[in-house]
Amino acid sequence: MKYDIAAIKEAIATVKDPSRTQRQLGDLDAIKHIGIDQEQETVTLLIEVGKNQKDVTSVITRQIAKIIKGDLGFKGMVIDYEQKRPEALSKTVKIIGVVSGKGGVGKSSVTANLAFALKRLGKKVGIIDADIYGANMPMILGAIKAELRADANEKIYPVMIDGIEMVSTEYFVEENRALMWRGPMLNKVLEIFFTNTLWSQELDYLLIDFPPGTGDVMMDVKNFVPDIKVVLVTTPHPNASHIAIKAGFAARSLNQDLIGVIENMSYYEIDGVRHDIFGRGGGQIVADKLVVPLLGEIPIAVPEGLSDTIFQETEKTGVIYLQLAKNVMSAYDQS
Ligand SMILES: Nc1ncnc2c1ncn2[C@@H]1O[C@H](COP(=O)(O)OP(=O)(O)O)[C@@H](O)[C@H]1O
Ligand SMILES: [Mg+2]
The missing domain is CATH 3.30.300.130 (Fe-S cluster assembly (FSCA))
Structure with missing residues (x-):
């Protein structure tokens, strides 16, 4: 030749x-x-x-x-x-989607606490709140009054909370107005988040809080970042875990890299004794079925500090979250 x-x-x-x-x-x-x-x-x-x-x-x-x-x-x-990775994102940032089969299992709480735990382990973290049906990351992080500002080139500055960078679909909704998200609109906002936001180029992890279920939003996100990996949140209750398994398989069929399962509201501890309020073992069942590790079990608990959601690292649940963050990091690297 x-x-x-x-x-x-x-x-x-x-x-x-x-x-x-x-x-x-x-x-x-x-x-x-x-x-x-x-x-x-x-x-x-x-x-x-x-x-x-x-x-x-x-x-x-x-x-x-x-x-x-x-x-x-x-x-x-x-x-x-x-x-190609969107230029707005550093080449090395690890993108982790947090998904669940159903709503109310604590997906957003886990996302926020995971972000803080990663930060405490010395990582630089960003969050995209893409839960178009119930975006509450600004509320959870105490940044509901914040606004997304743009620079002269109409690039958006993420909101900063204790060094964590965050954007939310919530900031595109007028106050007290429910919004019917239509496909093109969501895509426009995702495009802003992935290609037109001034993320720190030092970000180590970008967490994405998804709407419950595995639907269009995941497919839309994958158009921007095909190398996203996913953790699945469930509660120990058989109902939730049943749906979580379905969501997990749906995630697999979308070619996502499911790296593990997080069980939330696992137990309530009184005087060192575990009470399995919502049943037991759901997380492990889901993990076994999907052949991925169970990354952690988060108890039912209320933070002692000022935040309604974020545990401090001195609290028992804060320590559990630190371990969860370590497990997520190694599951990401091993998958
Ligand atoms: N481990 C937990 N212990 C106690 N309450 C929790 C726990 N996880 C979540 N919650 C509460 O449950 C509700 C739903 O949690 P949220 O994170 O908004 O779920 P999702 O994002 O899956 O809809 C919130 O009021 C939250 O504060
Ligand atoms: Mg949520």
Whole structure:
């Protein structure tokens, strides 16, 4: 074959990515891999795109095919596409979605406490509150009066709470107004959160509080960050765990990386004795069924400090959350 990898790279460098304002693959450094099968006269490519969606990739595939097969005369080609991290996010930030089968299991409380625990372990943390039906992260974190401010380029500053950065769909809703979120609207707001927010480039973890169930929101989020991993929150009650399993399988079928289960409202402790108010073992059952670890069991408890939700690290539940955070970190790295 007369063409080598460098020649192929040069030939396709001018192909444009419609999802990145028609910039050229060469300029974008988007050609991640080129392989040549000399016998089959076939080229394999890995291309990074702004959006890994059919309307984008089909345009690029057509342009590249013209060059590889038409101009260079190869018999075949195989292209894999990989989505680029939005520039607003650092390349290394680990993105963890918090999901549940049903509402009210404590997903938001767990998200917020997990954020604080990670922070106490020296990590820089951001939160996206994407629970369009019951966004309450501003309330939980005592930032309900805050507003999302924009800089001169209309990029949004996340709200800062004790060094934790947070944005919420709640800030897009007028006070005391219920809002019917429609698909395009949600996508616009997610686009702001993922591509147009001034996140610290030092973020270690970005937690996303999802609406209950596994639906459209997860699919929409995956369009921006396909490498998101997920923890599933459930209560010990068989009803909740039954639904959690369903949600877990739904998550799997969406190709999500489920890294573990968190059981919340596990027990109520009086004088060192555990009372299993909402039953027992739901979290372990879910974890076993989905073949992932049970990352922690959070008791029914009320924080002693000023916050209604956030436990201090000196409290028993605060210590449990520290251990949970460690477990989440290692489950993320091992998955
Ligand atoms: N471990 C817990 N102990 C006591 N109350 C809890 C616990 N977890 C959550 N709650 C309370 O239960 C309610 C629902 O929790 P929330 O985090 O809003 O759930 P979700 O986000 O899953 O809908 C809130 O009032 C919250 O304060
Ligand atoms: Mg919630």
